[in-house]
């Protein structure tokens with residue numbers, strides 16, 4: 001199996017990114033509700049960078065790195081200015097277990113660390129593959145809290161907060 005190729009997202013990737021996201025929504029209900037503006041959803045406020053995994057012109061996966069909100073920073077116990085949040089991470093339904101997300105996560109974490117920022121993230125409890133990925137990648141759970149929505153299986157969302165391992169912090 002060849003290593004996935006990771007590069008910075010370009011404007012002309014957006015159509016393929018949205019197509020890729022549609023496969024993830026179909027398979028996993030991620031995001032929970034299909035956004036009215038999927039390209040906008042892939043470009044959240046405070047964006048520091050975005051990366052794609054590609055196979056030729058096809059996008060196999062995506063990750064974004066953003067500024068961290070004050071509430072998340074408070075949960076971590078560090079100033080928001082020292083943190084960067086990993087978000088919008090997915091691998092297309094047909095490109096799973098090939099190391100796509102592991103490589104994307106590493107790229108985002110490296111970029112954060114390169115800017116002197118500590119990578120953090122939140123994941124919903126039902127995202128079992130994502131939780132396994134983060135724990136396998138050495139990320140540490142530092143807290144949990146209820147979310148303000150109901151999951152597709154009828155639970156109140158439960159969000160876990162993770163910080164990156166020291167190897168990828170500044």
Ligand SMILES: CC(C)(COP(=O)(O)OP(=O)(O)OC[C@H]1O[C@@H](n2cnc3c(N)ncnc32)[C@H](O)[C@@H]1OP(=O)(O)O)[C@@H](O)C(=O)NCCC(=O)NCCS
Nearest residue numbers: 030089090091096097098099100101102129130132133136
């Ligand atoms: C979570 C997700 C991004 C993982 O993508 P992926 O490219 O298949 O993950 P990788 O191949 O890089 O997996 C790396 C490691 O994570 C763990 N892992 C990934 N998927 C797993 C699964 N379904 N079950 C158990 N462990 C899993 C494994 O340890 C894996 O290593 P291995 O394959 O050598 O055992 C993908 O399943 C996805 O897009 N899910 C829906 C969207 C989502 O939940 N995004 C995260 C939001 S916080």
